[in-house]
Amino acid sequence: MQTVAIEPRYDAWRARARSLLVAAVPPxxxxxxxxxxxxxxxxxxxxxxxxxxxxxxxxxxxxxxxELAELVSCHRTDEKWGLLYRVAWxxxxxxxxxxxxxxxxxxxxxxxxxxxAVRRDRHKMKAFVRFRKVGEASANRREQFxxxxxxxxxxxxxxxxxxxKRFANMxxxxxxxxxxxxxxxxxxxxxxxxxxxxxxxxxxxEEYWRSYYAHIFNPARLKLDAMQSEMPKKYWKNLPEAPLIxxxxxxxxxxxxxxxxxxTSRRAHVSARLPAGVPPTExxxxxxxxxxxxxxxxxxSWEVLRTSARHCQACPLHERATQTVLGTxxxxxxxxxxxxxPGDAEDLAGAPFVGSAGALLDGALTDIGLDRDALYITNxxxxxxxxxxxxxxxxxxxxxxEVHVCRPWVLAEIMKVRPRVLICLGATAAKALIHPKFAMAxxxxxxxxxxxxxxxxxxxxxAYFLRMPGGQARDRQLALWKADxxxxxx
Amino acid sequence: MQLKTKLEILAxxxxxxxxxxxxxxxxxxSGGTTKGxxxxxxxxxxxxxxxxxxxxxxxxxxxxxxxxxxxxxCVNRRxxxxxxxxxxxxxxxxxxxxxxxxxxxxxxxxxxxxxRNPDHTMERVVEVARQLRVDHAFRGYIHLxxxxxxSQALIDQAGEYADRISIxxxxxxxxxxxxxxxxxxxxxxxxxxGGIRQRIEAxxxxxxxxxxxxxxxxxxxxxxxxxxxxxxADEAPDRQLLERADVLYGAYxxxxxxxxxxxxxxxxxxxxxxxxxxxxxxxRLYQSDWLMRFYGYTVDxxxxxxxxxxxxxxxxxxxxxxxSRDVFPVDVNxxxxxxxxxxxxxxxxxxxxxxxxxxxSSLRLEDLRKLGISLKQCLPFIITVDHHPHRLGLDSDRxxxxxxxxxxxxxxxxxxxxxxxxxxxx
Numbered sequence: 030m031q032t033v034a035i036e037p038r039y040d041a042w043r044a045r046a047r048s049l050l051v052a053a054v055p056p057x058x059x060x061x062x063x064x065x066x067x068x069x070x071x072x073x074x075x076x077x078x079x080x081x082x083x084x085x086x087x088x089x090x091x092x093x094x095x096e097l098a099e100l101v102s103c104h105r106t107d108e109k110w111g112l113l114y115r116v117a118w119x120x121x122x123x124x125x126x127x128x129x130x131x132x133x134x135x136x137x138x139x140x141x142x143x144x145x146a147v148r149r150d151r152h153k154m155k156a157f158v159r160f161r162k163v164g165e166a167s168a169n170r171r172e173q174f175x176x177x178x179x180x181x182x183x184x185x186x187x188x189x190x191x192x193x194k195r196f197a198n199m200x201x202x203x204x205x206x207x208x209x210x211x212x213x214x215x216x217x218x219x220x221x222x223x224x225x226x227x228x229x230x231x232x233x234x235e236e237y238w239r240s241y242y243a244h245i246f247n248p249a250r251l252k253l254d255a256m257q258s259e260m261p262k263k264y265w266k267n268l269p270e271a272p273l274i275x276x277x278x279x280x281x282x283x284x285x286x287x288x289x290x291x292x293t294s295r296r297a298h299v300s301a302r303l304p305a306g307v308p309p310t311e312x313x314x315x316x317x318x319x320x321x322x323x324x325x326x327x328x329x330s331w332e333v334l335r336t337s338a339r340h341c342q343a344c345p346l347h348e349r350a351t352q353t354v355l356g357t358x359x360x361x362x363x364x365x366x367x368x369x370x371p372g373d374a375e376d377l378a379g380a381p382f383v384g385s386a387g388a389l390l391d392g393a394l395t396d397i398g399l400d401r402d403a404l405y406i407t408n409x410x411x412x413x414x415x416x417x418x419x420x421x422x423x424x425x426x427x428x429x430x431e432v433h434v435c436r437p438w439v440l441a442e443i444m445k446v447r448p449r450v451l452i453c454l455g456a457t458a459a460k461a462l463i464h465p466k467f468a469m470a471x472x473x474x475x476x477x478x479x480x481x482x483x484x485x486x487x488x489x490x491x492a493y494f495l496r497m498p499g500g501q502a503r504d505r506q507l508a509l510w511k512a513d514x515x516x517x518x519x
Numbered sequence: 520m521q522l523k524t525k526l527e528i529l530a531x532x533x534x535x536x537x538x539x540x541x542x543x544x545x546x547x548x549s550g551g552t553t554k555g556x557x558x559x560x561x562x563x564x565x566x567x568x569x570x571x572x573x574x575x576x577x578x579x580x581x582x583x584x585x586x587x588x589x590x591x592x593c594v595n596r597r598x599x600x601x602x603x604x605x606x607x608x609x610x611x612x613x614x615x616x617x618x619x620x621x622x623x624x625x626x627x628x629x630x631x632x633x634x635r636n637p638d639h640t641m642e643r644v645v646e647v648a649r650q651l652r653v654d655h656a657f658r659g660y661i662h663l664x665x666x667x668x669x670s671q672a673l674i675d676q677a678g679e680y681a682d683r684i685s686i687x688x689x690x691x692x693x694x695x696x697x698x699x700x701x702x703x704x705x706x707x708x709x710x711x712x713g714g715i716r717q718r719i720e721a722x723x724x725x726x727x728x729x730x731x732x733x734x735x736x737x738x739x740x741x742x743x744x745x746x747x748x749x750x751x752a753d754e755a756p757d758r759q760l761l762e763r764a765d766v767l768y769g770a771y772x773x774x775x776x777x778x779x780x781x782x783x784x785x786x787x788x789x790x791x792x793x794x795x796x797x798x799x800x801x802x803r804l805y806q807s808d809w810l811m812r813f814y815g816y817t818v819d820x821x822x823x824x825x826x827x828x829x830x831x832x833x834x835x836x837x838x839x840x841x842x843s844r845d846v847f848p849v850d851v852n853x854x855x856x857x858x859x860x861x862x863x864x865x866x867x868x869x870x871x872x873x874x875x876x877x878x879x880s881s882l883r884l885e886d887l888r889k890l891g892i893s894l895k896q897c898l899p900f901i902i903t904v905d906h907h908p909h910r911l912g913l914d915s916d917r918x919x920x921x922x923x924x925x926x927x928x929x930x931x932x933x934x935x936x937x938x939x940x941x942x943x944x945x
Contacts, residue, residue, distance in 0.1 A: 130875050133889040156564050160621045174620065194548035195558040199620060237614070238623050240523050244530035245579060246569040249782035249795060255572025259565065270567055278570045288783040289793060349766050351713050352706065376770065377713040416817075417769035 034064040035110070037183070039102035043095075046114050050088045056118045061110030066208075088121035093129045100144040103182045109143060112136060150181045151188045157264050158192070158203055161232035171214065174201040177228030177267055185210050189217050204228050235269040242270040248281035249288070316340045319437035326444070331360060334441055338411060344434045346412035346427070351376045356407025356442050364403070364518055365448035365482070366390075367439060369457040369490055370410035373422045381406050386492040390454075393491070393507075397515045405446050409458045410435045424492075432461050443481055451482035452517050455490025463487060474513065486517035520604060526614065528604040532584035532595050533630060535784070536687070537747060537777040539565070541576045541625035541660040544682040544742040548658060555656025556620055559682065563660070564625050577628040577662060578618050582606055582643055586632030590689070590700035591788040592752040592781055595632045600786040605634075608643060612650045619659050626660030626682075627651070633666060641669035641677070648680035652737075660742075667704075667711035674711070675739075678718060683742040683774070686711055691763035695753040698790075712771035715744050719772075743774035750804060751796025752781035758827035761807055761818045768812065778804040803829040810836055813867055814860045832923045837863040840900060841919050848913065850902040852881050863922070864896025896922060 031054070035041040042061075049059060094116065101109050116136050119125045131137060157178065164173035174196070185203065189210035192203065202211045204223050211218040256274075265271035317337040322329055338353045347353070354371035357380050366382075374384030382390055394401050410432060415422040427435070439461070443451065453459040453476075459467040463479045472487065479485040489510055497503045546560030565574030583605035584595040594601055615627045629647055633640050644663055651657040663681040665674055677684050686708055690696050693705045722739035746767055748760055764776040780801040781791070807829060810816040814836070821835050822828070823842075830838045840847065840863045849858045851873060859870045869890050873882060881904045888894055899908050899918060912918065 127879055131879060132872050133876065133886045138889060152562075152564070156566050158622050162621070172620070176622070191558075194550040196556060196620065196622075197549035197552060198554060198556060232621065234617055234621060237523060237526060238618065238621070240527050241530050241578065241618075242567065242569065242575065244527045245534045245575060247534050247571045247573070247782060250571040250573070250780075250798060252572030252798070253570055256568040256570055259574065260568040268567065274570055281570065285783055288785055288787065291785070291787070348762075349770070351709050351770060373770075377717055379710075415769065417765055419815075420768065420772055422769045 030058050030060055032060045032062055033110075034062040036066060037063040037102075038066075038186075039099045042102060042110055042113065043098070046117055047087055049114070050117060050121055051086075053122065055122075056111070056115040059111070059114060061114065063107070063110075088117075090117060090120055091126070091129055094120060097129075097140055097144050099187075100147045101140055103147045103150075103184050103187055104143040105182050106143065112139060116140060147182050147184060151184045153264065154178060154180055154184060154188050155191055157260075157268060159267065159269060160196075160201060161229040162234070163229050164200075170200070172199045174199055175229050176201070176203045177225055178203055178205050179263075179267065180205055180207070183207055186219055189219070193217050232269075239270050239273055243273055243277060246277055248277070248284040251278065251281045253278060319343050319435065319441075323437035323441050323444070329441060329445070331445060334438075334445065338438050341411065341435075341438070344412075344431050346410070346414050346431060346435075349415065350412035352379050353411045354379055354381055354408065354413070355411060355438070356381060356405055356446075358405035358407075358446075359403065360405075360446060362403060362405035362446055362448055364399075364450045364452070365405040365407070365443065365446055366452050366454055367458040367462065368406075368408045368454045369492075370408050370424075370427055371413045372424055372492075373413070373415070375408075376413035376422075381408050382491075385495055386490070389491040389494055393511050393514060397511055399514070399518070405442070405448060407439060407442055409439050409461045411438050427457065429460075429465075432457060436461050440481075448482050450484045450486070450518050451479075452514065453485070453487040455493070458490075459487040475517075484517065486513065488513035488517070522610060522614075525604040525606055525610070526580070528602055529580045529582075529584060529606060532581045532601070532632075533579045533628075535594065535779060535782070536579065536628070536630065536664075537573070537779040538628065538662065538685065538745055538775070539574050539576045539579070540662075540683070540742075540745070540775060542742070543774060544660060545738055549656075552656070555658060556616065557626070557658030559626075559658065559660050566623055566625065576625045577660065578615055578624045578626070579628040580606070580611065580614075580630075582608075582611065582629060582631035582640075582647065583634055584632050585634050587635075588633055588700070588702045590703065591791055592689075592699055592749055592784075594784040594786065596788070598788070599784075608646050608650060611647045612655065615651060615659075616655060616657065619657070624659075626657075626662070628662040628664075630664035637666045637668035638670055638673060641666050641673040645673055645676045645680065648677065652680045662742075665711070665715075667708045671714065674715065675718065678715065678722075678740040679737050681740055683745060684715060684740045685745040685747070686715075687747045688763065688767065689747070689749055690753055691748060691755050691759045695755055699753060709766075709771065712744065712746070712767070712773070715740070716771045719743065744771065745773055745775040745777065747777040747779055750778050750780045750801050752791060756822075756827035757800070757804060757807070757829045758818065758822035758824065760804060761811065761822055764808055765811060765818050776808060778808070797831060799831050800829070803831060803835060807835045810839075815857065833919070834863075836861075837896065837922060841922075844913050844918075847900040848902045848908050849900060851887070852877050852902075852904065862897050862900050864893045865901075 033045055035045050098113050101113055116128065119136070120128055128134060128137060132141065158176045160174035160176045162172065163175050164170065166172045185205055185208040189203065192201065192210070193212050196212070197214065200213055202209060204227060206224070207222040209220045209223060211220065315333055317325070317333060319341060322334060322337050335355060338355050341347060341353055354375050368381060371381060372384050372386065375381055391401060410427045414425045414427050414431065416425055451462070453462055456467065456469050459469065462481060463476050463485065467487065469487065469489065473489070474486065476485045476487055494503060494507060494510070497506065541559070541563030542561070544559045548558035548560070549556055563576055565576045567575040569575060581595070583603070584601065585603045585605060586595045586597055589596045589598055611627070611629065618624045619626065629644055631640050631644050648661050648663055651661065661681045662683040662685065663677045665677050665684050665686050667686050688705070688708055689700055689703060696703045696705055718739055726735060726738055748763065750760065760778065767773045767776055778801050780796050780798055782795045807821045810821055811818070816839070820839055829835055840861065849862055851859065856870060856874060859865060859873060860867065869892050872890055876882060876886070883905045884894060884903050887903065898906070899913050902908070
């Protein structure tokens with residue numbers, strides 16, 4: 030059995046453990062002891078004396094363990110060095126390289142538990158350190174602040190860099206019973222711990238902080254357990270706001286009772302009268318249901334059509350959509366394209382074919398020499414139907430019923446625009462406008478029986494190509510599609 | 520009016536907003552700089568906790584609690600008798616900086632009643648953020664509440680200075696808004712959220728582009744957008760709230776939806792319910808929200824149309840499992856990640872650990888216990904090497920009764936305190 034005294038810090042343990050592992054000293058023959066802090070040179074001497082000549086390769090230790098070990102080294106328990114060494118031994122000499130993955134192992138669990146305690150203590154230090162201002166900025170000095178904190182574990186060195194980065198441009202010291210940290214804008218310095226009396230006792234701004242604390246508290250939601258599990262009582266003595274807790278708590282119930290029993294607002298509710306500056310909620314002159322709008326025939330104005338469609342609630346799809354997406358393009362366009370329904374991008378933009386399918390369509394139109402701005406482009410269904418998958422909206426095909434309810438809008442658009450050529454893109458449009466049993470595979474092409482326009486064609490929806498894997502097959506189909514578009518407008 | 524009085528009034532006015540997050544932004548700090556203060560990055564920090572159990576992470580205040588709107592649930596509505604105050608821009612800037620330097624807060628959450636008109640209000644909110652970021656090189660967290668009616672240019676500026684921007688949807692349907700918040704419009708709010716989402720995504724592409732770092736503009740609202748719904752001020756069942764949340768997450772990619780149980784306010788409007796909803800309802804909504812975002816549950820699974828209200832006595836995951844007993848038991852050593860996530864009492868982290876461990880060895884009940892899993896909850900729903908639940912147990916009518924926790928002490932204590940207040944004891 031050999032006794033190994035190290036300066037109680039991670040790098041000292043690591044250096045020592047490394048040589049012991051190289052020398053294949055088993056864990057049960059080492060007794061670890063804390064030596065004095067800040068006296069590294071002394072230990073180096075002992076180390077070189079006591080060790081057998083280290084030979085061979087330094088052991089390879091998983092990174093996961095080293096990160097854990099750095100945290101565990103801060104824990105106040107005396108057993109940490111021994112257990113760390115035992116686990117390091119098992120990882121290197123015990124043929125248990127996967128040990129860190131086995132969270133049910135007793136040793137690993139114990140280390141994880143200690144690391145968690147240290148992590149929590151560090152987190153609470155970042156949260157509960159309260160600086161007090163001790164000096165104003167002057168020509169040759171920056172503002173100066175001092176805080177008093179009582180951590181449970183030896184975390185000051187590990188946590189001080191956080192404060193140095195956050196408060197880089199002020200001078201500060203964090204005093205603790207074990208160790209103190211000081212920042213002057215250039216370097217972090219650490220000194221021995223000090224008693225609490227050395228810390229400043231007040232800061233004028235704490236009065237404001239206490240006011241804020243008292244007033245951000247909602248007495249109708251008293252939940253002391255929740256508060257204490259996150260802000261345990263042991264921290265209270267150094268928090269300027271903590272002395273308020275008892276009074277706020279005891280008065281809470283009374284305050285709520287007063288509010289509940291108090292007469293309601295004395296002032297009359299004045300909702301009916303809108304003060305100047307509030308944008309009026311749109312009050313449409315006339316909003317027609319889809320069927321009624323279509324019934325108007327020639328008398329239906331574009332304004333009524335647009336307004337009515339914008340407010341349409343004829344089917345539940347409007348509940349999940351951002352807005353109604355009507356067609357865009359000249360009101361007297363010669364050619365009209367009808368797709369299926371708006372997608373994610375269209376729903377946000379309020380215009381049809383602006384997403385990836387729209388980009389593909391634009392490309393095709395350019396290729397065949399058609400100016401998109403000359404076309405009236407719209408959809409069969411005016412609201413986006415979707416379901417959520419993680420953070421994405423996945424398109425869902427509208428049901429026959431939804432198409433049926435929405436169909437008057439596209440018919441009204443056709444009636445107003447009176448295009449010479451009507452092109453249905455995809456089965457949904459073709460089924461709604463040409464024939465309910467329309468089958469794209471067999472009937473793609475001209476549809477002379479359809480009376481909605483002089484020439485009516487049906488072909489694929491551009492989204493069809495987005496789903497298709499690239500390759501010759503796709504190229505062929507794309508060529509056919511462009512040929513369809515070209516022939517349709519001929 | 521004294522600054523301290525303003526602070527009191529305007530903190531009082533802000534406390535009904537549940538949002539406090541200071542996480543999820545870009546990493547930045549003041550190291551190597553000569554001016555300014557602050558850092559963000561990684562997890563947020565809660566610097567204190569009020570006795571209501573809510574964390575205090577940001578200085579959460581209103582710029583003014585004067586408001587031209589008249590939303591019944593709001594303490595700041597124009598027909599409320601509450602005392603009014605208004606900060607100057609400089610006052611908010613200086614409070615934020617001084618609080619921050621003492622490590623009281625992670626940053627600022629600034630909202631405002633609407634004065635004169637939406638743009639005028641928004642201009643002042645944005646000016647606070649501009650002064651903090653530009654004049655004082657403040658690198659802490661800024662959350663700005665935006666107003667859906669404000670102009671696009673102002674929302675753009677808000678996103679440039681803020682880590683997070685948010686618009687409260689307040690109530691899940693236009694019908695509820697019409698009754699309780701007559702000036703608010705659901706579509707307008709959602710369109711504004713859609714605009715913000717587009718802006719955030721366009722910015723994401725720009726940040727990824729190969730422009731030199733120094734030439735890139737500030738990231739646009741890098742911590743995303745969030746929203747809040749009030750629970751229990753209207754008749755809307757939980758299903759409606761969750762359906763709205765589903766829309767907000769899917770359509771506008773919100774980072775968080777907060778649920779805030781309506782609580783009694785001074786100067787109450789006569790058309791509001793007198794009683795506040797049980798706080799546990801709010802908790803069940805947060806649990807359901809979590810299930811939707813991280814466990815792949817749909818609204819139809821959590822609150823089907825024939826159970827539109829969440830159970831208060833058991834959590835929504837257990838409630839779903841009890842309604843869907845035919846899919847259990849799940850074999851812990853074979854089941855897919857998706858199915859393990861469905862087992863009551865086993866969370867995301869435990870599932871990840873189980874998947875790792877079972878590559879090396881088969882799990883037994885004792886192993887689950889060591890992972891910190893509550894066996895009582897999951898036992899009827901799982902198979903391990905040493906445990907096969909009785910089909911009978913899973914089918915038992917008394918299973919729900921066995922698994923439902925006893926009423927908690929906390930709420931009991933609160934009920935007692937309320938009773939004491941009513942009878943004048945204490």
